[in-house]
Amino acid sequence: MPRTRPPAGSGDTPAAASPDATASPDAPPAADAGPDTPAGDSIGRGAVPLTASAVLVGAGNYGLSLMLVHLLPAPQFAVYSALSSVLLSVGTLAGATVPWVLAREVAASAPGSARRRLSVRSCLWLALGLSLLCSAAACGAVASYAGPGPLAGLAAACLMIWLNSVGAGYLQGCRRFVSLAGLRVAEVAVRIVVTVAAVLAGWGSAGAIGAFAIGAAVTSVAGLLALQGDLTDRRSAETTARERAAQRAGLWRHAGTVGGIQVLACVLFTLDVVVAAAVQGGSADLAPYQALLVLARVPLFLSTALATVVFPRLVPARAPGRGPGRSEAFRVAVRLHWIIGATVTAVIATCPDEVAGLVLPQHYAASAALLPPLVLAGFASATIAVMTVVFQAWGPSRPVIVTLSAACLLGGAGYALTSAHLPALAWSSATVTGAVAVLGTVLARRRVAGLGPAAGAAGPLVAGAAGAGVLMLLRPHPVLWAVAALAVALGALYAARPRRRRPGPYRVLHLGFEDPLQPGAGGGSIRTHEINRRFAVRGVEVTVLCAPWPGSTVTVRDGVRYLPLPTRLGPLVHKRFAPQLAYYAAVLTRLGLLVRRHDPDVVVEEFGVPFSSVCVPHLTRRPVVGVVQALAAEAKAREYRLPFDVVERRGVASHSWLVAVSDGLGAELGRRNPAAHIQVVPNGVDPAAFSRCTVPRGDHLLYLGRLETASKGLDLLLRAYARVAPVVTGDLHIAGHGPHAHRLRALADELGISDRVHWLGHIDGPDRFDLLASARLVCVPSRYETFGMVAAEALATGTPVLAFDIPNLCDLVTDDVGVRVPPGDLDAYAKALAALATDPAHCAALGANGPARVRHLDWERAAEAQLALYRRVSEGASQAVNPSPRPPRQH
Incomplete structure (x- = not known):
């Protein structure tokens, strides 16, 4: 009978002890998904409204500031500017703590459950407590120059901002990203209207600051109404005091983990400006640097939206462990980050002064030489924001917290030394954040199966560098640059597009290595054929790629199509090892073309000698299953004195889904790749x-x-x-x-x-x-x-x-x-x-x-179990990638 080894647990989730832990780790959150987001929504689709809201919020804030320059007297505008900066810091702190903590708990608990009610209530109290502390600290910081009216508005705004964060976290955990984006835009819209009305009514800076509180209050009410049902629903049985204490302890542990990583990341992202402002004593010389950050932080805004969308997907859904379905979701987010982030970075880094002048005042655009290092720092910060999501959801948090803490300390010292010279400061920022981004990527790659040696960055970064080179050559010609930038952006959107399938039967592209009719073929190829010919009886279209052998041709046997690869090898087909080496070379160089030609639902990599795997999951976007009948690389390495075992270790680690033919082999694969889903499907007997x-x-x-x-x-x-x-x-x-x-x-x-x-x-x-x-x-x-x-x-x-x-x-x-x-x-x-x-x-x-x-060894049952796994993998990948789920194919 087929046996399944569940994915290894993360060791950092309290869900195992929760009474709500009843659903499968990879089950789509049908109940958790709000009306805005069906269970099969895509990461890209969720990130679009959040990205659009970030653009609208930024544009609204920027436009409001320009408007108030003309509406407020200079002394009052100075007060407003100082207090709004304080509120920006409060909002950053609030957005980096409570929402992510609550989102994790909401995603990990059932609607109306005791755990969810406890999480919402605890986060409400946490938000209230932190709002009081922030109000006191903020008012104390500005009391020397702000009057009673602005101070009252500041205190009320702090309270409302923290309460607003609770509703935002709830919507994020429920994956209601359209609603979340709408609330963010609504907050700014209400604030703009109230601010203009208050200033025109003569209330000055006090009215402008009070508008912060009113805008946040409106969206706070909307957010609290959204979570009211789960807060008051008592369908679940009441838990004991011990269970509540355990749940509360888990909540605070995760609050420390998530909040610590978020706060340290936010500190790192803003540390250069904070240190430089402190060293220069608020000098206006820093203004061009701060103004250019509006453009340079665009990659960070985009990746923050991706991180917000993917975070609830990574959280164990009412059961412990991190399943391959969540690994796939993270890989999709990382891929989108590399493609879109590299493209945006290339465009902004090469932006002509004339184009920058359309966004920034002319005297700031003159400092556009700072843009390349600043936008590189922004792209590195975006990478940090995406990679740290894994550790917030799965742990362990210590490596990331230590890394971010050390970067803040070393970066602070470096920024203090370079703050007098803005280009040096910008390149220092790019160096520090870039180093942390590289280290974070390495740590995430070790945590997520199938992410790849370079975490999928090689192709997008090379393409981004090539695009930047072309745009740099066209920079003296703004019109031509704009046309080229549009072409680069369209190319990135095409590369990031969701995979569309043509209608037809379920299709399997099997990299089978060996034809069972080949002289000297072993039992592995017989197993492959016995399984695949039963797929063909079920209406599955199976194509097996195999190494050529003398007399081999493209044939169809028992409904299975065998395709020698390469088709023509000439005299080399008679040379020992030449066909096998040619087969692996063809897979490495032509797999993309073959996937486009055959359009499979799933790609199957049959492990073969001498090094088992060529890391097929890194070569295609299609879902991949590894079928392992042997791990012979160590023996072959001793026989031929070549590092075949090194390649095999990389290959095993690249897979998220593996089929083993025996319990012993399954256990060995689990030891080598604890993050993979391994299913044991033994051979059959005729x-x-x-x-x-x-x-x-x-x-x-x-x-x-x-x-x-x-x-x-x-x-x-x-x-x-x-x-x-x-x-x-x-x-x-x-x-x-x-x-x-x-x-x-x-x-x-x-x-x-x-x-x-x-x-x-x-x-x-x-x-x-x-x-x-x-x-x-x-x-x-x-x-x-x-x-x-x-x-x-x-x-x-x-x-x-x-x-x-x-x-x-x-x-x-x-x-x-x-x-x-x-x-x-x-x-x-x-x-x-x-x-x-x-x-x-x-x-x-x-x-x-x-x-x-x-007697229990039956080919029919083996084929049924293996095909069920293929369907699960392909349909899970479709839910993670496609904008909408497509109906399953009939067999």
Whole structure:
């Protein structure tokens, strides 16, 4: 039966102890999703309204400031400007703490549950407490120059801003991003209207500051109304005091984690301006630097929207652990960040002075030389904002908190030294944030399976650098630059587009490595064909890419299309290893073209020798499943003295979804890649094998399989048989073909048993089972096996098996159906061979138990389980990428 090993838990979630932990980790949050966002919404679709709201909010604030310059007297505008800066800091702090803490808890709990009610209430009290502290601190900071009216407006605004953060966090956790974006725009719109009305009424700076409180109050009420249902819903059973204490402790632990990372990141993003302002004593020389940050921070605004959208998706959905579905969501967000962020950075960094002057006053645009380092710092900050989301959702938080703390300390010192020279300050900011972004990317890559060695950044960054080069050449010509910038932006949007599928049957592109008709092909290719031909019966369109071999052509067998890759290899097809190397080279260079041509729902990478995997998840956007029948790279590395094992480790780590053919192999894959979802789907046995009980049984011994020594150990069998040949009557029959056939024949001659060894060649089909059933004993001398298909088929025919006691075989060849001896012990193998060959009654008794031992191995059930996994992977990726879910295909 198929067995599934669940994904490893993050070790940093309280959901396991929660009474709400009832749903699957990868289940779409149907109840949590608000009316604005269906369960299958895409990350891009959620980020668009948030990005648009950020643009509108920024434009509104900028326009309001310009308007107040003309409406307020200079002294009152100075007071307004100072107090609005304080409120900006308060808003940044509020937006970086409570919303993210509450969003995590809302995403991890069921609607109306005790845990959700406790989280909402706790965050309300937390917001009220922090609002009082911020009000006192803010009023104390400006009391020397602000009158009673502005101070009252400042205190009220602090309170409303913190309350507003509670509703924002709730909407974020429910993935109601359209509503969240609408509230942000509504707050600014109300504030602009109230501010203008108050100033025109003669209330001055006090009225302008009070407008902050009124705008935040309106959206606070709307946000609190949105969460009222969960706050008062009592459908869930009440929890005990101990459970509430445990939930509250988990909430505060996550509040410290999420809030700490968010606050440190915000400090790092603004530290250059804060330190420079302190060192220069508020000098106006810093104004161009601050003004250019309006453009330079655009990548940060965009990635903050992405982080806001993806964060609730990463949070364990009412169950512990981090599933591959959430890993896929994060990979989609990272990919969008690289593509869009690199493009925006290239455009802004090369912006001509004439274009910058349309956004900034002319005397600020004259300092546009600061834009390249500032926008690089903005892009690095955006990368930090995206990468740290993983640790806020899954943990561990310590590496990120330590990194951000150290960066703030070192960056503060560096900014203090360079603050007198603005270009040096800008490049210092780019250096510090860039270093943190690189380190954060490395940490995130280790945390998320399949993210890739460069976290998917290589292609977008190279494209962004090329676009920047073209735009820099056109910078002296603003019109041409604008046309080129538009073309670059359209190219980025095309690259970031959601994947669209053409209608048709469910399609599988299987990178099968080996054709089962190829001379020397092993049991792995037989398994591949047995599974895939049953897919074809179910209406699935399967294309198997395999290495070419002499006489190979594009064929369709049992409904499965086999495509040699490359199709034409010429004389090299007869050279040893050349077809395999050509196959891997073709996969690395042509997979994108093949995916576009075949348009598969899922790409399957069959692990093959000598290095198992070529990291296919890094080569395509389509969902990928790795099928692992062997991990032989370490043995091949010792045999050929090449680092195949290094490539194999990278390949295993690149996959989020893996199929193993045995429990032992599944456990090994789980050890190497704890973040991956691993499903054990054992091989099947053809029903025809169980019907060979009437075949006459002889006294000969049989080996069936690939003629090879490194793994199959046929040399050991020949040496063992040579020792016992004088005392046994049965000859040794060897069926199969393989790379070491001539070497093994020579060994038989050398051992003097060539007259007792019969080489039968390749035998397949029904003759295979007749051959197994006719033998007294089947010898399996393998040094290592991943399943042991020949052993299973032998047992199905009622023939006992002699094998070494190695992993995977030891589970199949038990004491009641065969004999196992210590691995590599030639004397023990020879002794057992002699005992069984001369005791037909014992062999018959062991063989009689064989069919019942392997009766559960069924190809139909294996194919059904594997196809169900493929569908789950492809449909999960579709939910993470597509703007709207498409209906499942019929089979």
